[in-house]
Structures are given as structure tokens and as C-alpha cells.
Amino acid sequence: MAVELPTHSFHIDGDRSYSAASLIKIPILLEVFRQAQEGDISLSDKVTIPKEGRVGGAGVLVSLSDQLTLTIEDLVTLMIIVSDNTATNLLIDRLGSIAIQELCHTFKLKHTRLLRKMMDFEAMEHGVNNYTSALDIITCLKVLDIGKEYSQTSRGKMLYILGQQQFDTKLPSRMDQEKVYIGNKTGELPGIEHDCAIIKFREKTAYIAVLIDGLGETESGKDTIAQIGELIYDFLIKDNS
Template sequence: MFRKTILVFIFAFCAIAIAAQTSDDETKVLDAKIKNAIKGFKGDVWVCAKNLDTGKDYALRADEQVRTASTIKLPIMAEVYRQVEAGKFKWDHKLTIPAFDPGGGSGVLKEFTPGINIDLKTAVIMMTVVSDNLATNLIIETITADAVNKFMAELGLKDTLSMRKVGGYESGGLSTALKEDDSLRRFGLGRSSPRDMVKLLELLENGKVVSKEASAEMIAILKRQQYKTGLGRNAASGVQVASKSGWLDRLRSDVGILYTPGGRIAMAITVDNMETANSNIDNPGIQLVWKLSEILQEALSK
């Protein structure tokens, strides 16, 4: 009996060791593929990805703090849901289109006639689905950047900060963190890390942001994303993508979940400090985000 127990123990130990070695080898292969893909890229790259069903993951500079660009709108959306759930605002709360807003850039609300009202729910959808900057500014005026930051801290996302409204330091809506630390200006609209963003996506997918129902609604909004040149580019038939992208001068970023046959894969990819700035679909940064997402999807969905 004792001998049988020892044999069972040895067999189990060997199986675990082999599995660990296989996992180790797979990570090395994936790491080599990622580094080969970014070889020669003129800029910096940060990556974090996790299969939420198997636990397989990959990280490259994932704990470093990066400029978020518009991906900070995901944490902002989460705080709106929290405040509505808490009864501070209702979804039909009215927001008025101003005569002027410094946000500019992406979105369609800037084309609306000043004085027109939209409801809070519409603003959240516009902010997320078409990355509307005016919608974002109206929301920050309503809920405050400080409230966003407090909620992210409560979720354990220590690297994530909403800094201000869209349109520069003078646009207003400054967070207390930005007022007290001028060095944070370099992050622009927001700061986070790839690992923080993947954690937030995992919390959402598991129904742990605000409530199960609120989390599901936010995921549904992310699935309506109109900018799919990064994670959602050429997605295979049947693969849904829930994502939020961001871009600035020399930065491109995308965070989201790919619902693949091999599992739900959460990803956060940022490329920054590119040599040149251009906004076309062939931008080398967004091309790299797309390429990396395909490599990660193939490796982590096995």
C-alpha cells in the first residue's frame, strides 16, 4: 500500500513538472515571437494579456505606467455606472451641448447645435463607442476625475488615474492628483499600466465592477466599439471583440477582450514614442498593435 502511494505521488509530481516545463517552453516561444514582431519598431511597446478561462498570460513591461489616451474612458465609464447605481444620478440626467468645448478631435457631439440636451446614458455610449471627446468632457464635469480615481483605487488599480478633461491642461476638470503633482502632466488625459487595464477587463467580465448587471452592460457597450483597427481588426468569424482604443500624436493603444473558441482573452497593448505622427490606418503603431494581438490570440487560446 505504501509503495503504491509513493508511486502515485511520483507520477503526480512528474505530471506537474512536465506541465510546468511545457508552459515554460510555450512562454519562451511566445516571448520570442513578440520580440521578433517588435524588432526594428521605432518606439516603445507595452503588453499584457490573459486568457480568462485558462489563466495563461503574457506580459512585457506590463507594470510600467503609460499614457492612456482615450482608453481612460473605460475607467470613466465604470465610475458613471457606480454613481448611477449609488443613486447620485439617473440615466436620464440631462447634459447640455456648450457653445464651445476644448476637446475637439474625435466624436460627433461637437457638430450638435449648442443648447441641445442629451442624457447621461447617451453620453456614456458616445464616449465609448465613437470615443466622443465632448461627451467625455461633459461626463467629467458631472462625475469628476477625482471620483474616477477613488473608484479605481478601491478596485486595486493603483496605476490608473484620470487627469483632466480632453483639450489640454487648460481645459479644466483637473484631478487633485494632477493639481498636486505637476510631473503628471506628461501623461495627458490619463495614466495606467497594461496590467491594470487587463485587471479591470477581467473584473468587468466576471461581473465585479459595480454589479453583475452593470458589468454586463459595460461589456455590451464595449462590443459596439466603432474603432477596430487594432484588437478587432480582421477578427475571425464568430470572434467577438469588446474594446476601447486610444490614440495621440505618437501613441496608439487598445484594450479589450477577444471572445475566441479557445477562451476569453483580455489584452492591453500600448505603443508610444514613435518617430513620426500620422493618423491613417497604415500607422506603424496601430499595425503593430494588430499584429501583436494576433500573435497573443493564437498563443493564449491553445
């Protein structure tokens, strides 16, 4: 876990490498907007979604019609708000896994590695996985929110996408989302429960990443993350509500 608050920061095993699960989609989001700013891609570029190669696990594209064309902005939105794995794999193909890894190097992410696509069971059987750490994710969230590497327009779009998150049963679950902005991204695999978020209340901003593995069942992990979210929420609105 790693938390950065307006007045202080702390972490517990924040520099430990974990299986990233869907938190790997945060650096992919950053690379989409980096390439869009550089003119290598346009968010309005059209991408055909072939029926073959669609994957499940999370998302909606796997169950939609045979003939489907979406924009890159549509894909990145689906990747974040419903964690769509087909959209993620198409973006990896379009951006290039090497470019995504170079972005991780540029931002000095010590543990974040994209080594396989989503739902690549063959790779997983051979021990090939994606990795990150809580402190790496905090770095990504801060770059996304306030990093000078991105224009105000790009940062605003990324924050808007994060804020449309549909999976809100972890960090946001005990917050009054009418009072605060929260943009989060979850991750799950067997025995793994993750969530990360940017939380804003008036002039205060908190960045938080909670990564939990080794779970025998998932509910305890989700409840722990929800409790942490509630504590951060209470801290932000204290004396200011």
C-alpha cells in the same frame, strides 16, 4: 503589453506607466455604472450640451447643433464607441474627478491617474497628463466583465457598449468578428498607439491591453497591435472553430 488568457497570462512592461490617451475612458465608464448602481446618478438623467466648451480631437458632439440634450447613457456610449472628448469632459464634470480617482484606488490601480480633461492643451503644455498601465487596464476589463462589484445588468450594458466600438483598425482588424465577441477601446496621441479589448469565443475569454509610445510614425504601432490581436484570436479559436 499585458494578456490574460484562459490558461495563462503574461506581460511585457505591463507595470510601466504610460500616457493613457483615451484608455482613461475605461475607468470613467466603470465609475458611471458604479454611481448608477449606487443611485447617485441615473443613466437616463438628461444633460444639456452647451455649444461653448465642446472640444474636438475625436467624437461627433463638437459639430452638432447648438441646442442638444442627451442622457448620461448616450454620453458614455459616445465616449466609448467614437471616443467623444466632449462627452468625456461632461461625464468628468458630472461624476467628479475625485470620485473617478477613488475608483482607481478601490480597484488598486497602481498607475492610473486622471489629472486633466480631454484636449486640455494648457494642462498638457505644463506637463499635466493622464496615466495608466497595461496591467491596470487588464484589471479594469476583468472588473467590467466578471467583477462582483457590478450587477449582471451593469456588466451586460458595459460589454454591449464596448462591443459597439467604431474604431476597429487595431486589435480587431484581423479577426472574424462574426465568430468572436470583441469589445475594445483605443487610444491615440502623437507618438502613441494603444488598444485594449475583451475577446470571447465560446467559453474562452481573453483580456488584452497593448500600449505603445515613442513612435516616430503611427502605422508601425497600429500594425504591431493588429498582429498581436491576430495571434490572440488564433489562439482562442484553435481546435474549436
